[in-house]
Amino acid sequence: MQIAVGSGKGGTGKTTISTSLALSAGTDVQYLDCDVEEPNGHIFLKPKLTHRETVVVTVPRLDESRCTACGKCRDICAFNAIAQFGKTVMIFPEMCHSCLGCFRVCEEDALIEDTREIGILESGMAGDIHFVHGRVRIGEAMGVPLLKAVKHKAEQDRLTIIDAPPGTSCPFVESVNDADYVILVTEPTPFGLHDLKLAATVLKNFKIPSGVIINRSDLGDDRVQRYCDSENIPVLLEIPFQRAIAEGYARGINLVDTVPELRTVFSDLLTRIAFEVAQ
């Protein structure tokens, strides 16, 4: 079973909830941090990272001795990664989406397969939790292939918790599209509700079952509750603001270590979700 934790709005508590779920799941659980731009799960799970790999994408490099400047590679490139000025062909690897079209149209074998590093993937154990995260290289705009590489580590027979990135554009969709269930973490404020609606609409379109956790539930009003009622989205849990939780979070202490009685709340929640998914 794969459960993704998303939010729309950033900073509502995705990482807090997803790491708490992983810590409350017993054995044989996997945690994948798919926020490859700003991964934070390791701060709370403190994994022993034993494996590290560089994730690369394929980009073309020009073999000038073979190039006849026919213009075919420039013409097929939809991303302006290949330009031609007179007889000079120039390649901009950072613009390349790795569609491989240029290699396929070149009749002179003038393009050599080169790579661009987009980030690193690390994994290891955090107690009983199988931990994986990706970290995009600073300055790299295309994080999705790295996110896919992290998701690729999901093992079929294991409970997998996915910590999704904020927003509702392609990195969010890529993180949740294989999930059996998505938990949306929000806060009861106008910003929280606005972004929750965007994320809930995506999940509705994909027909992925979802529920909502309202974090800092006493800092705001009842607008999120009313929205969830009207849309028939279950509110799974409400967590009131507590200075002790905020201080623990600040120091990298997980919610279920600050408030140990929440451990059973989260393991019950996993049972409930497993039941709903099985239906």
Next chain:
Amino acid sequence: MEQTIKEVLILSGKGGTGKTSIVGSFAHLAENKILVDCDVDASDLHLLLAPKPTETHDFKSGVKARVEVDKCSGCGMCAELCQFESITMGETAVISPLNCEGCGVCAHFCPEEAIVLEENHCGSWYIADTAYGPLVHAQLFAGEENSGKLVSHIKNQARQLAETTNTGLILIDGAPGVGCPVIASLSNVDLAVVITEPTLSGKHDLDRILDLTEHFKIPALVCINKWDLHSEMSDSIEKSCNDRGANVLGKIPFDRQVITCQIQGVPVTADDTSLAGYSIKAIWKKLKEHL
């Protein structure tokens, strides 16, 4: 005489540190400026500024492949060529528009010419009036991937508007993260202001966003929001910022009034009882000296 236009971008790396509330306050405090919301994915600034749109435009970028079913022989060549796992084979090819990146390789090689490339309508953008000046903002459709291009587009529109109206300041709310829309929002920026919070996550993400502004050689200043939730962490962030030459402009205390103001749809600096509001006023005064 033509005025030089200064662009100030507010960033955070980590989401939820208070970026938009602070931009809303700067919007209230700054005179004569254009506002831009570059968080085109989950934008919230309009909730504080109650914009009245004066212009609405479609945003089209790139293409998506579509199969003309009656021409498709089901040979499967397109599915083999596609690098984005967007084509599956049934009796004919089926393209998932969500995964399609619009490279056009499938259409180029299809022996039956059964794949057409169609312009992709992936969002909308707006110019609007607010009580605090014009706002250029946008909404990317859910699941779309051209956020960087939409960001560049609305930033160009804002710059044109600043030129024609002789406005000297463009104030920009950025997206979270360090990826595509953030990189696009950094172009032409004179000063980045990073809003962080005194947590290990905030510090970790602040370091990455400062790596990014350094990578693009853009000067950056820092504000620590909710600093009193962990004053030791706040001190440690302040020290590490100073060590790397990104000075801390100021600190804002945790204040429930910020949420009350958000619910009322007003900038916190418009509330004379808010401590956070006073701190933001002091920060704005210092920020102006850097412009």
